[in-house]
Amino acid sequence: MLRNSLGNDEAELNALHESIDEGVGKLGEIEKELATAK
Structure with a gap:
């Protein structure tokens, strides 16, 4: 799920x-x- 890119937008970061x-x-x-x- 983690993409190796710096192009994440705000929606992706929120998700x-x-x-x-x-x-x-x-x-x-x-x-x-x-x-x-226990």
């Missing part, structure tokens, strides 16, 4: 940030599940 935020949110949920499973 990338949203994807990262979603991934971080999912990791947070997984961490909570692991913590409660």
Whole structure:
């Protein structure tokens, strides 16, 4: 997904940030599940 170019426009950067935020949110949920499973 990451393109090796400096020509990213604002929309592409915003979409990338949203994807990262979603991934971080999912990791947070997984961490909570692991913590409660102990």
